[in-house]
Amino acid sequence: MTQSHPDGPFIDPAAAGLADTMVALPPQRRGDGWRRAWRSMVRGRWPLLALFILALLILAAILGPTISPLDPNRQNIMTRLEAPMVADRAGHVKFFLGSDGLGRDVLSRLLYGARVSLLVGVTAIVIGGSLGVALGLISGYFGGWTDDVIMRIGDIQLAFPFVLMAIMFLVVLGPGVFNLILVLGIGQWITYARIVRAQTLSLREKEFVEAARALGASHASIMFVTILPNVIAPLTVIASFNIASVILAEAALSFLGLGVPPSVPTWGSMLAESRDQLIANKWWLAVFPGMAIVLTVLAFNIIGDWLRDFLDPRLKSNG
Amino acid sequence: MWTYIARRLSQTVIVILGVTLISFTALHIGGDPTFLYVSDRATNEEIAQTRVRLGFDKPLYVQYLTFIGKAAQGDLGKSLKFHRPAIDVVADALPATIELTLFSMLIAIVVAIPLGVLAALRRGSATDGSIMILGMLGQSIPSFWLGIMMIMTFGVQLRWLPISGHVPLLEPMFQGDFHTAFANLPSAIYYLIMPSLAVGVYSLSRNARLVRSSMLETLSLDFVRTARAKGLSEYAVVINHALRNAWLPVVTMIGLEFGFLLGGVVVVEIVFSWPGIGRLLFNAINQRDIPLVQACVIVLAGIFVAINLIVDLVYARLDPRVRL
Numbered sequence: 001m002t003q004s005h006p007d008g009p010f011i012d013p014a015a016a017g018l019a020d021t022m023v024a025l026p027p028q029r030r031g032d033g034w035r036r037a038w039r040s041m042v043r044g045r046w047p048l049l050a051l052f053i054l055a056l057l058i059l060a061a062i063l064g065p066t067i068s069p070l071d072p073n074r075q076n077i078m079t080r081l082e083a084p085m086v087a088d089r090a091g092h093v094k095f096f097l098g099s100d101g102l103g104r105d106v107l108s109r110l111l112y113g114a115r116v117s118l119l120v121g122v123t124a125i126v127i128g129g130s131l132g133v134a135l136g137l138i139s140g141y142f143g144g145w146t147d148d149v150i151m152r153i154g155d156i157q158l159a160f161p162f163v164l165m166a167i168m169f170l171v172v173l174g175p176g177v178f179n180l181i182l183v184l185g186i187g188q189w190i191t192y193a194r195i196v197r198a199q200t201l202s203l204r205e206k207e208f209v210e211a212a213r214a215l216g217a218s219h220a221s222i223m224f225v226t227i228l229p230n231v232i233a234p235l236t237v238i239a240s241f242n243i244a245s246v247i248l249a250e251a252a253l254s255f256l257g258l259g260v261p262p263s264v265p266t267w268g269s270m271l272a273e274s275r276d277q278l279i280a281n282k283w284w285l286a287v288f289p290g291m292a293i294v295l296t297v298l299a300f301n302i303i304g305d306w307l308r309d310f311l312d313p314r315l316k317s318n319g
Numbered sequence: 320m321w322t323y324i325a326r327r328l329s330q331t332v333i334v335i336l337g338v339t340l341i342s343f344t345a346l347h348i349g350g351d352p353t354f355l356y357v358s359d360r361a362t363n364e365e366i367a368q369t370r371v372r373l374g375f376d377k378p379l380y381v382q383y384l385t386f387i388g389k390a391a392q393g394d395l396g397k398s399l400k401f402h403r404p405a406i407d408v409v410a411d412a413l414p415a416t417i418e419l420t421l422f423s424m425l426i427a428i429v430v431a432i433p434l435g436v437l438a439a440l441r442r443g444s445a446t447d448g449s450i451m452i453l454g455m456l457g458q459s460i461p462s463f464w465l466g467i468m469m470i471m472t473f474g475v476q477l478r479w480l481p482i483s484g485h486v487p488l489l490e491p492m493f494q495g496d497f498h499t500a501f502a503n504l505p506s507a508i509y510y511l512i513m514p515s516l517a518v519g520v521y522s523l524s525r526n527a528r529l530v531r532s533s534m535l536e537t538l539s540l541d542f543v544r545t546a547r548a549k550g551l552s553e554y555a556v557v558i559n560h561a562l563r564n565a566w567l568p569v570v571t572m573i574g575l576e577f578g579f580l581l582g583g584v585v586v587v588e589i590v591f592s593w594p595g596i597g598r599l600l601f602n603a604i605n606q607r608d609i610p611l612v613q614a615c616v617i618v619l620a621g622i623f624v625a626i627n628l629i630v631d632l633v634y635a636r637l638d639p640r641v642r643l
Contacts, residue, residue, distance in 0.1 A: 155330075156337030161623050163582040164616045168345040171604050171612055172355070244459065251461050252586050256601060271464060275590070278467065278482075281475055290464035298459035305455070 040310050050302035053295050060114040068108035072265045075102040084284050098284040100273060106284060109265035110292055116259075116266045117296060120181055121247045125239050127185030132192025133235070137223045139193060140200025151197070154190035162187045163249065170258040177260045180253065184246050191238060199231040233311050240304030244297045251293050267293050323635055331628050338620045339387050342613050351375065355609045356399065395617060396610035400603075405614035409596060413618070414489035416595030419588070420580050422511045423519035427576065428569065431523050435530025436562060442535065450527060457524025462583040466517035466590035473513065480513050483592040514591045518583040522576050526569050534565040571634065577626045581619055 041047040060067075076099075084098040084106075097106040139150045157165075166183045173179045203209060204227065212226045253259045254268025262269065267289040274285035346352050353370040361369075370376050374385060389395070398405045438450040474482035486507040491499040537543060538561050546560045588597030596615050603611035 152333070156334050156341075159334040159624055159627070160338050160341060160620050161578045161582050163585060164619055165341060165345075167585075167600070167604065168342055168612065168616050169348065171607075171609070172345050172348055172352075248459075248461055252463065252582075255461075255463055255586060256589070256604065258604065268461075271461075271467065274467065278470055279475060281471065283471055286464070286467045286471065290461070290468065293461055293464065294456070294459050297461075298456060301455060301459055 037310060041306065044306055046302050047306035050299040050306075053299040054303070057114055057118065057296055057299070060111050061118045064111040064115055068105075068111040070105040070108045072104060072108040072112045073263060075104055077102075097288050098282075100270070100277075100285055104265075106270075106288055109270060110267070110288055112265045113267040113270065113289065113292065114296075116177070116264060117247050117250060117293075120177065120184065120250045121243045123181045124184035124188065124246045124250075125243050127181065128188030128242075129192050129235065129239060131186070132189035133196050133228070133231075135189065136193035136196025137200055137227060140197035141204055141219070141223050141227070143201075147197070150193065154193055157187075157190055163252065166249065166253060167256070167258060170253065175258050175261060177264070180250065180259055184249060187249075188242055188246065191242065192235060195234060195238060196231050199234070200227055203227050203230055237304055237308045237311060240300055240307055244300035244304065247293065247297055247300070320635070324632065327628060327631055327635075331624055334624055335621065336387070338617060338624070339390055340383070342616055343383050343386055346609065346613065347379065352609070355607060390617065395614040398603075398611040398614075399608045400606050400611070401608075405610045406618070408599065408611060409614045409618045412594060412596045412599045414487065414493065415485055415593060416581075416584055416588070416597065418488050418507070419511065419514055419518060419584055419593060419595060420577065422508075422515040423580050423584070424522070424573070424576060426515055427519040427522035427526055427580075428573075431526030432530055432562070432566060432569070434527040436534055436557065436565075438527070438531040439534035439538065439565075440557065447531075450531070454524040454528045457520045460520060461586075462517045462521060463586045463590050465520055466514065466587050469513045469517060470590070481510055482513075484510050485594050486510055514587055514593055517587045517590070518580055521583065522579060526572070526576075529568055529572065530565060533568045534561060537561045537565045573630055575627070578623045581623060585619075 041051065082099040097110065099105055100109070135150050139147045166187060169183050170179060173183075200223075209222060209226055212222050217226065250259060250266070251268035251271070254266045255272045257269070257272065259266055259268055270289040271286060271293075274282070274289070277285050346355075351370070353366055353373065353375050356373060357366055357369050374382055377385075393406055395405045395409075397403065398408050401408050434450050434454075438447045441447050469480075470482045473480045486503050486509075488500055488503055488507040491497070491503065538557075543556060543561055546556045551560075584595065585597035585600060587593070588595045589601045592598065596619060600612060600615040602608075603615060
């Protein structure tokens with residue numbers, strides 16, 4: 001038996017519960033689908049909450065520099081380790097969420113950190129997803145040795161704990177946003193490739209593909225124009241869980257000091273720095289960045305869960 | 320069965336080759352790896368000497384073949400900091416990591432099954448709801464953060480549990496000293512509780528959800544209805560009939576689980592100053608001790624591959640359909 005976990009380090013094939021047989025829904029009128037989705041979200045309650053959290057996060061990421069009260073990197077030895085919500089002599093609260101060991105504002109750093117998490121998460125998924133979709137289409141469509149080679153490479157990658165691979169490449173390449181995104185993205189392609197391949201295998205025998213071929217469409221056009229739109233739906237579920245796991249991986253790598261350079265505040269590196277103040281009981285340094293990570297990851301996981309049930313109601317009964 | 324074993328073994332060899340190729344590529348991807356081995360102030364002459372000494376002047380394929388040739392003999396180079404063979408340094412740290420991983424796995428299985436069964440039996444109730452929400456939360460918490468929070472709460476504030484430290488358990492066992500190992504057991508567990516919870520919570524949550532859904536599926540099957548119709552007690556139906564079938568998916572996941580756990584262990588060890596491979600790897604990264612980083616990664620990947628092989632073989636023994 002070949003192990004078939006569809007992804008990198010943290011994601012969760014079981015929770016993703018994606019059967020290879022998951023089929024695209026029959027086409028519907030546009031507005032209809034959105035309304036149905038919204039109703040199902042409202043009924044589920046949790047997805048609505050998740051959506052709200054994500055909206056806040058995106059706002060924080062976009063408006064970060066505008067709304068953050070202070071410069072996230074400005075150090076001030078006089079105001080180090082201030083507790084949250086403590087007013088100074090003038091009755092002013094300068095640090096709503098406290099300040100860190102170098103006197104930097106925790107709230108501002110959190111807001112800037114949202115940018116990194118979202119940027120890294122989304123870009124890595126776009127890179128890994130595009131690569132995986134293309135290779136999966138090629139693999140499933142052409143079959144034969146092309147398929148063999150691509151899938152075996154994927155098997156090897158899956159047989160190797162992803163975090164270790166990421167650590168090794170980042171040690172040599174050096175930390176940096178670009179390297180981080182590249183490593184995290186490349187780590188994800190096989191997840192997408194496997195699902196797209198399975199779908200392509202069944203779709204390429206269907207009449208509408210036959211029809212496209214009879215009309216003289218090229219291979220590329222059949223793959224990307226005829227087949228691709230029919231495999232997108234299940235990918236959205238995977239992508240949602242995947243963003244969650246990539247954000248977790250980014251936090252872990254930043255925690256190890258392999259993420260982005262120290263001048264860029266990230267939630268993971270804030271947690272790494274909080275370790276110095278652990279014994280001194282400066283709780284706010286650890287609590288707030290951690291909560292930011294948990295809420296973000298939770299939101300993506302809830303959305304993924306909801307999307308899966310929404311797209312394939314058969315799975316719903318089993319929760 | 321033998322053809323299956325042969326096929327699975329040959330796959331494993333290919334994977335191991337892949338692992339060495341990946342770590343070899345990682346070393347060379349950033350340009351001339353000689354610079355990773357010399358200090359910033361090294362003269363050109365020193366650099367050239369190091370290059371020749373480490374064989375980086377030879378063609379890439381020669382270097383790769385030498386690399387796997389040596390790796391096959393257990394030679395993964397010398398640690399730059401410890402001035403000892405890297406593989407020996409890793410071997411010293413291995414028992415602590417295995418202890419932590421196994422204990423986390425134990426927690427992830429032993430706690431998850433009753434929770435999953437309970438949720439399935441009380442489907443739709445508040446109990447079910449809370450277990451599912453906690454499960455979702457458990458899958459969203461970074462293990463290292465959970466570790467930090469536990470240290471703050473149970474270590475620093477309440478002073479119930481130690482915030483770092485390790486009592487050896489496997490090491491005396493490997494040396495044949497079972498008496499010491501047994502005497503160490505209570506204190507070893509005392510030190511293991513927090514780190515292994517931090518590592519295991521992700522798998523615990525996933526397993527609980529998995530047991531629940533597979534339990535729900537099994538409970539709706541005909542043989543369970545037959546068992547009930549026979550007049551068996553609810554306990555016998557649930558435990559002897561349903562659970563026996565429902566926890567198979569969890570067994571299947573154990574091999575993979577090990578990989579997730581290893582990933583978590585690496586980071587959690589740093590939080591708890593656990594003297595295992597994770598902390599070793601972290602220090603090696605910070606000191607740019609490249610041979611040691613490589614040795615850590617290859618050994619961890621090797622363990623992961625070996626465990627998966629064993630799980631697959633055991634599974635094939637249990638379930639004849641797999642061999643087809």
